[in-house]
Amino acid sequence: MNQPAITYFALIAPACVVLFGFALLTCWYVQRRQPQAVFLLWLSGSFMSLATALALQSLMSNAQLGQFALATACLYLMGCWSLAQGMSLRLRGKGVSVSGGLLIASVTLAVLFYYSQLENNLLLRIQSLAFAMALMQALALPAFVQLKPAQDWVESLVRWTYGISVGYALFRPLAVSLLPVNELQELTRSGYWAFAQVMALVFAMLFTVGLLACSVRDMVTNLRDERNRDPLTRLLNRRAFMEAGQSVLADRRLAPWALVAVDIDHFKRINDNWGHAAGDQVLVQLGQLLPQQVRDKDLVARFGGEEFILLLNRVQMSEAHPVVDRVRMQMRAHAFEHLPERIRMTASFGIVPVRSAEELAEALCQADALLYAAKRAGRDCVQAAMTVARPIDDEHAAIESVADTALSA
Ligand SMILES: Nc1nc2c(ncn2[C@@H]2O[C@H](COP(=O)(O)OP(=O)(O)OP(=O)(O)O)[C@@H](O)[C@H]2O)c(=O)[nH]1
Known part of the structure; x- marks a missing residue:
C-alpha cells in the first residue's frame, strides 16, 4: 500500500466517521445504566466498522481491492447490519433479524469470492456489495412501520437521514453501472470514490448530529421525569x-x-x-x-x-x-x-x-x-x-x- 501523500487525504472522511463513532460511544457511556441506550453502542460499532473498511479501501489499488475483497466486504456488511440493528433498537426496542443478516452476508461473500478469486470483475463486485449493504440497512425498515409521529424535527432528521441513506444505497448499484470505464481503472482515485466518501460523510454527520441532539433531549426528559414523576406509578408527584x-x-x-x-x-x-x-x-x-x-x-x-x-x-x-x-x-x-x-x-x-x-x-x-x-x-x-x-x-x-x-x- 505505498501511496503518494495525496492519497492520505482520502482518509479524512473515514477519520471523521471514526470521530462520530467515538461521539456516539461517549454518549452511550454516559447513559450506560439505561438498557435502552445500547443502540448507541451498535451505531458506534457500525461507524467504526464502515470507517475502517472505507479507510482500508482508500489506500488500495484495484489489484489489492480484489485481494482483500472479502475482508473489506465483511467490515462493510457488519457495519450496515449494526447500523440497522441500532436503528431498529432505537425505534422499537427490538433488534433486526440475525438470520436475515447472515443470509445476505453469506450470499454476498460467495459472489465476491467468485468475482475476486475465480474471475476478476470489479464492477460486479462493487454492485453486489452495494446491493447487499442496501439490503442490510433495509432490515431496519419494519421498525418504521406503525411508528409514532416524530415528536420534533431532530427526531425527523434522524429518521429521514436513515431512510434516505437506504434509498441512496439501493441507487448505488445502478449508479455504478453508469460509470465510464476509465472511472474503474483506478477506482479509489476516481470521482465516483470521492463522491461516495462525501456522501458517507454527510450521512454520518447528519445522523450523528441528530442522534446526539435526541440523546441530550432524552436525558433532559428523563431528568425531568425523575423530578416530576412518582417512581412507582409514574404519575405526577x-x-x-x-x-x-x-x-x-x-x-x-x-x-x-x-x-x-x-x-x-x-x-x-x-x-x-x-x-x-x-x-x-x-x-x-x-x-x-x-x-x-x-x-x-x-x-x-x-x-x-x-x-x-x-x-x-x-x-x-x-x-x-x-x-x-x-x-x-x-x-x-x-x-x-x-x-x-x-x-x-x-x-x-x-x-x-x-x-x-x-x-x-x-x-x-x-x-x-x-x-x-x-x-x-x-x-x-x-x-x-x-x-x-x-x-x-x-x-x-x-x-x-x-x-x-x-x-x-
Ligand atoms: N405497598 C406499599 N404500601 C404503602 C406505600 N405507601 C404507603 N403504604 C402503606 O399504606 C398503608 C396506609 O395505611 P393507613 O394510613 O392505615 O390507611 P388504610 O389501611 O388504607 O386505611 P383507611 O385509609 O383508613 O381506609 C400503610 O400500611 C403504609 O405502609 C407504598 O408505596 N407501597
Whole structure:
C-alpha cells in the first residue's frame, strides 16, 4: 500500500466517521445504566466498522481491492447490519433479524469470492456489495412501520437521514453501472470514490448530529421525569402536580374545575395479608386505571402512600360527581393482579370545586377533609362539597371486599 501523500487525504472522511463513532460511544457511556441506550453502542460499532473498511479501501489499488475483497466486504456488511440493528433498537426496542443478516452476508461473500478469486470483475463486485449493504440497512425498515409521529424535527432528521441513506444505497448499484470505464481503472482515485466518501460523510454527520441532539433531549426528559414523576406509578408527584395545577388553573378555557382526593380503603391490609410487593402492584394498577377514567388533559397525581389527586377540567360539580362515582365503581369492579380473584378493592373520594390557581392549596385541604368524611361515612363512597355521602351500594355483594378480609387470609 505505498501511496503518494495525496492519497492520505482520502482518509479524512473515514477519520471523521471514526470521530462520530467515538461521539456516539461517549454518549452511550454516559447513559450506560439505561438498557435502552445500547443502540448507541451498535451505531458506534457500525461507524467504526464502515470507517475502517472505507479507510482500508482508500489506500488500495484495484489489484489489492480484489485481494482483500472479502475482508473489506465483511467490515462493510457488519457495519450496515449494526447500523440497522441500532436503528431498529432505537425505534422499537427490538433488534433486526440475525438470520436475515447472515443470509445476505453469506450470499454476498460467495459472489465476491467468485468475482475476486475465480474471475476478476470489479464492477460486479462493487454492485453486489452495494446491493447487499442496501439490503442490510433495509432490515431496519419494519421498525418504521406503525411508528409514532416524530415528536420534533431532530427526531425527523434522524429518521429521514436513515431512510434516505437506504434509498441512496439501493441507487448505488445502478449508479455504478453508469460509470465510464476509465472511472474503474483506478477506482479509489476516481470521482465516483470521492463522491461516495462525501456522501458517507454527510450521512454520518447528519445522523450523528441528530442522534446526539435526541440523546441530550432524552436525558433532559428523563431528568425531568425523575423530578416530576412518582417512581412507582409514574404519575405526577405532589410537587409537579402543584406546578402543573397552577398553569391549568390559569387557563380560563379549561374552567370550571373540580379537585378530587382519592384514598384506597384499608390498604394496610393488602400489605399485611399479601405483602408489600402486592400492595405496590395495586398502586401501580390504580395508577393506570385512574388516567383511563378521565380526560387526557385532566391531571392525575400520586400524593404519597395510597392517596391520589385528580384535577378535572371543564366540569361543573354536578358533572364531576357522576364521573367520580364511575371511577369508584370501576375501582370496585377491578380484579387486581397479584391479589386473589375474589378480593376487590374500594376507595373513598372527596370532591371540591376550584375557581382559580390561588385556591388550589385551600381546595386540596377541603378535598382531603371531605375524603376523611367519606371514610367516616363507611368508605367506598364519594363526598362532594355541599352533598351528603352516598350509601355503599350492594352491587358485587358476592365479592369479598378487602374490608371483610381477615388478617390471616
Ligand atoms: N405497598 C406499599 N404500601 C404503602 C406505600 N405507601 C404507603 N403504604 C402503606 O399504606 C398503608 C396506609 O395505611 P393507613 O394510613 O392505615 O390507611 P388504610 O389501611 O388504607 O386505611 P383507611 O385509609 O383508613 O381506609 C400503610 O400500611 C403504609 O405502609 C407504598 O408505596 N407501597
